[in-house]
Amino acid sequence: MFTSFFYLLRHVGIPVSPTSFLRLQKALQEGLIISIDDFYTAARAILVKSERYFDLYDQVFAHHFEGAELEEPDEFELARVAQALLEEWLKNPKELAEALGVDEESLSKLTPEELLQYFLDRLKEQTGEHHGGSKWIGTGGTSPVGHSGFHPGGMRVGGVSRNKSAVKVAMDRRYRDYSQEGPLTQAQIGEALKRLRNMIPVGPRDEINIDETIYQTMKNAGEIEIVFDRSLKNRLKVILAIDNGGWSMDPYVEVVQTLFNHARAQFKELRTFFFHNTIYDNLWEDPARYRKPHKVDELVRLDPETRFIIVGDASMAPYELMATDGSIHIEERTFKPSHERLRFIAATFPYAVWLNPKMEEEWPYTRTVGMVRDIFPMFELTIDGLEKAVNYMMGKK
Amino acid sequence: MKVESTNGMFTGASKYVLDEELAKIVNISMALEMPLLLKGEPGTGKTMLAHAIAEALHMRLIVLNVKSSMKLVEALYQYDTLTRLNDSRFGDSSRNVSNIEDYIRMGRIGQSFVSDERVVLLIDEIDKADTDFQDDMLDVLDQMEFDIIEIDKTIRAKNRPVIVITSNAKKDLSDPFLGRCNFHHIAFPEPDMMRKIVTVHFPDISRDLLENSVKVFYGMREFRGVEKKPATRELINWIRALEADPDFKVKNLIKGDIPYLGVLFKKSPDYAVARGTVSRMRI
DSSP, X not given: OOHHHHXXXXXXXXXXXXXHHHHHHHHHHTTXXXXXXXXXXXXXXXXXXXXXXXXXXXXXXXXXXXXXXXXXXXXHHHHHHHHHHHHHHHHOHXXXXXXXXXXXXXXHTXXXXXXXXXXXXXXXXXXXXXXXXXXXXXHHHHTTOOSOOXXXXXXXXXXXXXXXXXXXXXXXXXXXXXXXXXXXXXXXXXXXXXXXXXXXXXXXXXXXOHHHHHHHHXXXXXXXXXXXXXXXXXXXXXXXXXXXXXXXXXXXXXXXHHHHHHHXXXXXXXXXXXXXXXXXXXXXXXXXXXXXXXXXXXXXXXOTTSEEEEEOOOOSOHHHHHSTTOOSSTTOOOSSOHHHHHHHHHHHOSSEEEEESSOGGGGGGSHHHHHHHHHSOEEESSHHHHHHHHHHHHSOO | OOOOEETTEEOOXXXXXXXXXXXXXXXXHHHHXXXXXXXXXXXXXXXXXXXXXXXXXXXXXXXXXXXXXXXXXHHHEEEOHHHHHHHHHHOOSSSOTTOXXXXXXXXXXXXXXXXSSOEEXXXXXXXXXXXXXXXXXXXXHHHTEEEEGGGTEEEEOSSXXXXXXXXXXXXXXXXXHHHXXXXXEEXXXXXXXXXXXXXXXXXXXXXXXXXXXXXXXXXXXXXXXXXXXXXXXXXXXXXXXXXXXXXXXXXXXXXXXXXXXXXXXXXXXXXXXXXXXXXXXXX
């Protein structure tokens, strides 16, 4: 039955659904699983749906089956599973009925109490039947396994020989590298940015426009007139302005680079500018910020539909933002305070956002973050934040 | 590996080295009649697995290459209005213009449903399509039927195909999707496994070349600053190149003289990095 295994998996945070657990029961019932090794692989394929949880699964598996005697599930545990089944049933009766192999209609006639009892009976019946099976697995798993050979470090990639027992394979923690705690990667950013697009017809006319074809054919008194259209391609214009100066941005260099690399691969029209702390008269096209200035005033010439993304921690001395001539760079003299410049950009590009690599809970501690937030909608530079920002930028204005 | 198929169980194919764990998962998915979702680095043989299953079990393989703009209905069937329009205008075809069914063409999923024998259906790179496509498609695969609206007909699968789905995405697919699949993540093969894979492709390879090329290959995968690491496919092509070169000597490889880097590193910045690292190694 392995109910406690199921709960342990859920307890450590692996999203295992009762339906998939039932499916595992079905596999056990059909005699597809005949050893603990089979159980290890089958249970993982059926229950765990992401490689990020493989490492956790390995740990739970090793913990649970290493030397453990398999116990009969008690009444209370069964009741909990039955309850979970009932909830699943309410959500999706069809799927569950299929997994159980029973008729949906005959079940739907029962009251919730009866249904609960029914599930309970089914579960007991299954433990009974599988007593032999689980014991088999229990002994198979425990006796030949020793404690030796535990490798706390490193990932065992792939796998050829499986003459190790499953518990030992699990103890190897081969999937450690895939667990969830990791920096933002290019692929993740790609996923988030994928939805940022603006489809525009380009290329050869090779798609048939049915409506127009019918209309033109009718107009032509039945002589067929086929009308072709261009297919749609993503032609969204994006400007990325990156704060690349000063020590305050240093910890975030890598994450910003990833974003930048990906954006470059993704968009046909991407312009990148650099600034330090905040924007004054000029943005810079070169990362060193002295060779190629681009006047902020000239941004008006660009398409207002352009998505303007600013990346920076928005952390600076308040005067840098508010004072006329606020720049900390001696050669950068100006008569307009930076916050006016920022407002100008926000007014020019209705789809502008500020991405902040600092986490949201840190924002209130820096005054200038609040000031910038008054001008631009601000999002965290994380997958969630990026997704929110994309939503915002694709929203109707 | 030889082509084997005992009692319809999958045990491997002629050009595919199967690890035991994966074989179990394939067999259990087939027994439970569930789609198998495969993830993993490019070049770990996700797509090859479907080919191998088809070969080993003597089934036809139908491949649906998912594209980003694809709509589900294209994978099911297509109503060829244009041909019908033309036929009705010119009337010189053998098709019956008043019978719409003559103009329905089955898409990949449709083909796998109407096939008289059981087939392997490979849905390649599902992550390219949007989530709606994925969820809708699973409904179809779950029910094993779909409707052709134009002729008001339901197509039911004659035989439940063996379904293999691959995905490259780092991000997880939607929950309802995952709920209906079995899942496996193929890790990059270890050197031992890689040697087997190479031997399958080059049965007469010399031991020297095998050992050293694999060793050098894994060394090169560790080069710093490389964006796209060479994968199995690159290694096999590289060995093919080495074997074809009459001037090549294995001992040069040990010395750090590595030819044909372009076969392994296909992006120009990567190639430059690899060149630099290799030349430094030689000194």
